[in-house]
Amino acid sequence: MIALEFTSDAARFLAAAGDHLAADPVLNTVVTANxxxxxSWPADGPPRHFWWLVVRDGSGAxxxxxxxxxxxxxYALYLLPMPGDAxxxxxxxxxxxGEETLEVNGALPAVQRCAAELARLTGGRAEPRIHTRLHELGEVTPPAPVPGRLAAVTEEDIDLVLRWVAAFMGDADEQAGRVRGTGVHARPDRSELLRxxxxxxxxFxxxxxxxxxxxxxxxxxxxxVARIAPVYTPPEQRGRGWASNAVAEVSRRLQSGGARVCLFTDQANPTSNKIYAALGYRPVVDTANYMIVRDA
Known part of the structure; x- marks a missing residue:
């Protein structure tokens, strides 16, 4: 027997699943960070498509x-590893x-099983759009040095950050086979970036x-566990080592503060995978993005 428990209360979710999440904090980083x-919510509470899920087996574990x-x-789902029947x-x-679900992200094979069943139930098909991989940093291997330095972003930089994060999201949409600006986050959240x-x-x-x-x-x-995200370099500045040095320095600082460090890469991007491997990042788990497509 499998039991699915839904809640819109993060504190209640963490009270129920916190020990499970903490047992493998790198693997569970996206959900735990979120x-x-x-x-903050409006007076009528969180939107309808907002919940946390706890999966229990027959013993209640x-x-x-x-x-x-x-x-x-x-309103894409994000799934951590769970039994296939769950x-x-x-x-x-x-x-x-009646909760329409057209996009599922997360750990394989759970995400594939869920997407396939959603497609069967709705008469569509489940299409993998992007395959990603979670990596954890071992020991930082410094890249070839480049001119410049790392500097904290300030509130005065918000307009540039908004443009660059929007471009980062657009790149992710294209990599997943979507039209730019139509993905999980259609636009960057100014208040969230300011926070x-x-x-x-x-x-920077x-x-x-x-x-x-x-x-x-x-x-x-x-x-x-801390997770590197986002990493964005404008096209005209790519290939110069800026991001490698920035990620190495941020990673070093996080490890110096006692954190384990992880990040995601697009498996179809050999350049970024090579860069992060050279910095000392090693694969943990494969993840994927599935879209539920219905023919006209």
Whole structure:
């Protein structure tokens, strides 16, 4: 027997699943970071497509988790590892609830099982759009040095950060086979980026003339794990080592503060995978993005 427990209360979710999440904090980094992120809601509460999921087996033990917390359509799911029958039952439960689900992200094979069942129930097909991989840093291997230095982003930089994060999201959409600006986050959230700036989670690499040429972010450590995201360099500045040096320095600082450090890469991008491997990042788990496509 599999039991699915849904809640819109992050504190309740963490009370139920916290020990399970903390047992493998690198693997569970996306959900744990999201659950610990502060949020404010309008008077009528969170949107309909917003929940946390705890998966229990017949004995009541937590054997999986997930979330649907994306702020924009299609409100993609994000699934952590769970038994295959739980992934299938999740799809059936959402279908019974009339909760349209057109995008599923997360760990394989759970995400594939859920997407396949959603497609079967709705008469569509599940198409993998992007294959990603989670990596954890061992020991930082410094890259070839380049001119410049790392500098914290300030609130005065918000307009540039908004443009670069929008471009980063657009690149992710294209890599997943979507039209730019139609993905999990259709637009960057100004208030969220300002919060991250104020909390010291975003940095520029400044070139030798003091100009911003690359952006690197990191989530706060949760259960001792911090995640590098986003990493963006404008096209005209790529191939010069800016991002490698920025990520290496941010990673070094995080490790010096006692955190384990991880990040995601697109498996179809050999350049970024090679760069991060050279810095000392090693694969942990494969993840994927599936779209549910219905023929006209």
């Amino acid at each position: 659950a610990h992120r502060p949020r 937590v054997v999986g988790a997930g979330m649907r917390t994306a702020p924009d359509p299609p 992934a299938v039952e999740l799809a059936r439960t959402l279908h019974r609830r 991250r700036i104020r909390e010291g989670q975003l940095w 690499w400044l070139d030798g003339a003091g100009r911003p040429v690359s952006l690197t972010g990191a989530t706060p450590a949760v259960y001792g």
